[in-house]
Amino acid sequence: xxxxxxxxxxxTCLQKLLKVWFEFDLALSKVGxxxxxxxxxxxxxxxxxxxxxxxxxxxxxSRWITRCASSFDRDHSDIRSSVIHHAKDEHKDYLxxxxxxxxxxxxxxxxxTAEKNIGSEALHGFLMYRASQPNxxxxxxxxxxxxxxxxKMAAKWASLVDEQFGVEPSMTTFMKYHGENDEHHLEExxxxxxxxxTNEHVIAKIEKxxxxxxxxxxxxxxxxxxx
Amino acid sequence: MEVYITSTGNHLPGPAINNDQIEKVLGLxxxxxxxxxxxxxxxxxxxxxHYAINxxxxxxxxxSAMASLAGNECIENSSVAKNTIxxxxxxxxxxxxxxxxxxxxxxxxxxLSGVELHSSHGICSxxxxxxxxxxxxxxxxxxxxxxxxxxxxxxxxxxxxRYEALxxxxxxxxxxxxxWMLSDGAGALMxxxxxxxxxxxxxxxxxxxxxxxxxxxxxxxxGTPKQAGGKTWQDYPTYGDAEKDGALLLRxxxxxxxxxxxxxxxxYLKVLDEQQLSxxxxxxxxxxxxxxxFKSKIFELLNMANCMIPEDRWYTNLYERGNTGCAxxxxxxxxxxxxxxxxxxxxxxxxxxxxxxxxxxYMHLTVVEx
Numbered sequence: 001x002x003x004x005x006x007x008x009x010x011x012t013c014l015q016k017l018l019k020v021w022f023e024f025d026l027a028l029s030k031v032g033x034x035x036x037x038x039x040x041x042x043x044x045x046x047x048x049x050x051x052x053x054x055x056x057x058x059x060x061x062s063r064w065i066t067r068c069a070s071s072f073d074r075d076h077s078d079i080r081s082s083v084i085h086h087a088k089d090e091h092k093d094y095l096x097x098x099x100x101x102x103x104x105x106x107x108x109x110x111x112x113t114a115e116k117n118i119g120s121e122a123l124h125g126f127l128m129y130r131a132s133q134p135n136x137x138x139x140x141x142x143x144x145x146x147x148x149x150x151x152k153m154a155a156k157w158a159s160l161v162d163e164q165f166g167v168e169p170s171m172t173t174f175m176k177y178h179g180e181n182d183e184h185h186l187e188e189x190x191x192x193x194x195x196x197x198t199n200e201h202v203i204a205k206i207e208k209x210x211x212x213x214x215x216x217x218x219x220x221x222x223x224x225x226x227x
Numbered sequence: 228m229e230v231y232i233t234s235t236g237n238h239l240p241g242p243a244i245n246n247d248q249i250e251k252v253l254g255l256x257x258x259x260x261x262x263x264x265x266x267x268x269x270x271x272x273x274x275x276x277h278y279a280i281n282x283x284x285x286x287x288x289x290x291s292a293m294a295s296l297a298g299n300e301c302i303e304n305s306s307v308a309k310n311t312i313x314x315x316x317x318x319x320x321x322x323x324x325x326x327x328x329x330x331x332x333x334x335x336x337x338x339l340s341g342v343e344l345h346s347s348h349g350i351c352s353x354x355x356x357x358x359x360x361x362x363x364x365x366x367x368x369x370x371x372x373x374x375x376x377x378x379x380x381x382x383x384x385x386x387x388x389r390y391e392a393l394x395x396x397x398x399x400x401x402x403x404x405x406x407w408m409l410s411d412g413a414g415a416l417m418x419x420x421x422x423x424x425x426x427x428x429x430x431x432x433x434x435x436x437x438x439x440x441x442x443x444x445x446x447x448x449x450g451t452p453k454q455a456g457g458k459t460w461q462d463y464p465t466y467g468d469a470e471k472d473g474a475l476l477l478r479x480x481x482x483x484x485x486x487x488x489x490x491x492x493x494x495y496l497k498v499l500d501e502q503q504l505s506x507x508x509x510x511x512x513x514x515x516x517x518x519x520x521f522k523s524k525i526f527e528l529l530n531m532a533n534c535m536i537p538e539d540r541w542y543t544n545l546y547e548r549g550n551t552g553c554a555x556x557x558x559x560x561x562x563x564x565x566x567x568x569x570x571x572x573x574x575x576x577x578x579x580x581x582x583x584x585x586x587x588x589y590m591h592l593t594v595v596e597x
Contacts, residue, residue, distance in 0.1 A: 011533040015496065018532045022493035029442045039444055 006194055013197035014190070016207045017144045024145060024214035025152070031221045037160055047161060047171065048106040053224045054174075055097050055111055056120040057217075061146065062091030064124070068131035068139050076135050079195060082188055086143070089185070097174040104171045115227045119220035126216055130209060137196040140189065141210030145217060147185050150178040230365045230431045231595065233307070233423035235561035236300030236415040238293050238378075239548060243275040244410075252278050253406065254387030256398060263400065267407040271518030276410035276549025278382040286383065289323045293413040294378035295336035297557075301415035306424050307372055312339055314364055314373035318347040318357035318553045320381065321449070333376060343370060350447055351515060352436060352581035353377070354414075354553035355588035359434045361418050371420050378413035379552040381405075384449065384477045394471040399453055402476040408517055409477075410549035414557025422595050427564065429575065429592040433502060436588035437494045446483040446582045450474060484582055488521065491580030492528045494587040499534060502591065506534040510573040512541045513563060515555045516580070519546075536576070542567060555579075571596035 028034050033050055036042045042050075065087040072080040101111045116124070130136050158175040165171060197203050244252055246268050250260060279288050288296075294317060302309055315334050322329035328346030343364070347357035354377030361373035385406045390398045422428035445451075450460045452474040463469040498504065506529075516522050522543075529535040544562045551558055556579050569575075575592040 015532045015534055018528075019493065019496045019500070022489055022496065025489060026439060026442050026493070 007197070009197045009199065009203065010190075010194040013193050013203045013206055016203065017141065017193075017210055020141070020207060020210040020214055021145065021148050024148075024218070027214070027218050028221070031218055033221055033224055037157060040160065040164060042161070042164060044105055044165060047165065048101060048104050049224050050221075051097055051101045051104065051174070052106070052111050052114050053117055053120065053220065055094050055101075055114070056116045057123065057220060058090075058094040058097055058174075060120070060124040060127070062087050062093075064127040064131045064139075065090070065143075067128060068136055071131060071134055071136050073135060076137075079137070079192060082192060086185060086188065093174065093178060096177060099169075100171045100174050103167070103169045104165070117220065117223045118226050119216065119218075119223035123213070123216040123220050126212060137202060138205040138209040140192050140196055141206040141208070142213040143185075143189055143192075145210055145213045147189060149217070151186070153178055154180060228366050228368055228420055230362050231419050231422045232416050232429040232431060232560075232592070233419045234301050234305030234417040235557070235564055236297045236302075236304055237413060237554075237558045237561045238296035238300065239277040239412045239551075239558070240279040240288050240293060241277055241281070243547070244278055245275050246273075249276075249407070252280065252282055253382065253385045254284070256387045256390045256403075261403065261407075263403055264407050267404060270520045271408055271550070272546050273408070273518075273549055274546050276551075277412055279380050279411040280382045280386070284386050284388070286380075290319060290321070290378050290380040290413075291323055291329065291332035291336045293380065293411070294319070294329075294333045294376045294415075297378065297413035297415040297554075298333065298337050298374055298376045301374065301376075301417050305417045307417055307419065309337075310340065312342055312372060312374050313370040314343040314345070314361055315339055316345040316347065316357040316361040316364075316373055316375045318349070318353040318375075318377040319379060320348075320350050320353065320552050321379075321384075323380075329378075333378075337374075339374075349553070349586070350581050350583035351517075351553050351555065352579045352583075352586045352588040354556055355434065355436060355577075355579050355590065358416065358418075358590070359436070359588075362431055362434055365418055365420050373418045374415065375418060375557075376413060376415040377554040377557050379409070379554045380411045381409040381477065381552060382411050384475075385409075389470075389476065392470045393473050393476075396453070396473065398476075401478045401480055402453070402473060404479045404481055405447070405477050408479075408550050410551060412548065412551035412554050412558055414551075414554045414559075414561055416557055416560070422597055425597055427569075428595045428597070429564075430595050432574075432591040432593055434588070434590045435498055435501070436586060437490070437497065439490050439585035439587075443483060443486055443585050444480070445584050446486070447477075447479045448583070449477045451478075453478070479582070485524075486585060487580050487582045487587075488524045488528060490585050491578070491587050492525060492532065494580070494589060495529070495578065496532060496534065498589045498591075504591070506536050508574060509536050509576045510540060511563070511567070511569060511575045512536050512578070513556065513559050513575060514541065514543070514578040514580075515559070516543075516545070517550050517582075569594050
């Protein structure tokens with residue numbers, strides 16, 4: 001396998017991020033709705049609920065990433081370019097998600113008018129706050145969690161949903177598309193890690209932000225019924 | 228108090244059985260050769276293994292007797308007199324009897340007097356749990372030495388007649404999968420609070436395990452039918468009914484199996500962190516992976532995390548000795564010490580990721596020469 005991250009500091013950072021990811025992966029498997037999904041016990045109503053709650057994060061996701069891009073000064077313009085590119089790629093993904101929601105038997109109006117649950121509020125509040133700080137390099141940690149999740153959705157969740165409900169038109173185009181794209185995004189992320197993880201202090205901040213985002217992301221899925 | 232492995236031993240029953248001979252021993256299910264066999268063997272890479280049953284399905288040696296032979300070899304290789312052994316700690320996934328504990332049966336076979344006894348029940352990592360019990364007992368000053376034995380006789384589960392007992396259903400993939408993975412054998416280690424008076428000892432620096440039974444469903448089991456719904460073998464009116472429903476077949480939920488890679492590597496990253504250990508400082512790796520397939524997946528992740536231990540430091544005897552469940556890591560360590568090159572100060576890292584319900588055990592050893 002290719003060596004993605006080359007600098008010693010980048011390697012340390014990647015190792016820490018991978019550890020946070022594994023812990024997040026385990027925590028996620030314990031969240032009610034994900035547990036039902038992974039154990040083949042998801043109802044169609046559950047799947048609708050999952051999409052409805054994911055939509056908030058997808059819409060807000062492109063917002064905090066663009067905010068994050070605008071917070072990088074001229075010394076970090078290369079990072080800004082990369083982040084803008086990332087945001088542009090994803091800022092309309094939610095349309096795909098809405099189509100899947102309708103395929104799963106939901107009403108478009110319901111998903112478009114849904115309120116954020118309390119976990120989503122906390123997640124977006126934190127991300128927008130961090131993205132508004134000058135040169136928010138620690139958000140690499142947030143991107144790591146979100147991109148990793150995209151990968152998991154495509155690889156595991158989409159096939160589980162297909163297996164369980166396997167209907168036409170597909171109900172999992174968003175998850176699959178997100179996963180395919182995220183592979184490319186992960187490559188960009190590796191380069192960013194090399195670029196910003198230059199000392200222990202930055203690495204610690206990236207790790208912490210990854211941990212906070214992982215926890216709040218789980219919370220968003222724990223609170224699917226709590227608006 | 229330091230704890231050392233001062234001697235090892237093993238027992239592999241009967242002759243080595245190659246891939247073409249497996250079905251001669253285990254038998255053809257409903258008279259037909261398996262369609263899965265080739266695919267699974269290709270993926271796990273195992274070339275030969277041993278069975279404690281013969282072609283007539285007679286048991287040639289019991290599980291406790293195998294354990295005892297490995298234990299005796301270990302005692303003979305050590306300078307500990309049999310009558311001075313203070314603790315016996317044994318592991319298996321399935322003893323010869325349902326009760327009492329496996330350790331009791333092994334103690335009787337070994338004819339050991341007045342030892343403190345421990346039986347560890349579980350799947351692949353149960354040997355490491357038995358070892359940890361002995362390690363902590365010596366560490367706490369409760370005992371000066373302990374004999375640790377792990378033994379498996381899973382072939383009894385794989386006789387064709389077991390599968391043919393199924394009523395109104397086909398043998399499913401999950402029930403057949405392990406038929407081509409597991410075989411029999413025993414391994415033993417002597418633990419002491421001082422290094423051996425001559426030759427090589429291994430100082431046990433630490434043993435650590437992480438269990439994830441709270442996260443995932445059961446992945447490998449005996450005692451529940453294909454469509455479980457909470458029903459176990461003991462909930463049927465008769466044991467015969469349980470067998471007819473497939474509740475006594477050894478099953479692996481292969482869809483859950485991939486999780487073992489993530490939790491295995493996660494545990495590895497955790498111990499690196501907790502023990503302030505770097506991948507570069509590890510001279511030899513003995514990892515109980517059940518198949519070649521997993522080896523490549525583990526390597527991929529370790530490379531990604533940049534904590535890969537160079538491949539030439541990895542040792543396994545899986546392909547020649549088979550996957551003997553909890554006994555594998557001891558049999559591997561025994562053969563490593565007897566056949567490989569190492570020197571005083573070398574570090575050995577042992578890893579046992581278990582898919583039963585996702586328990587991963589790790590151990591760090593340092594070579595000590597006298």
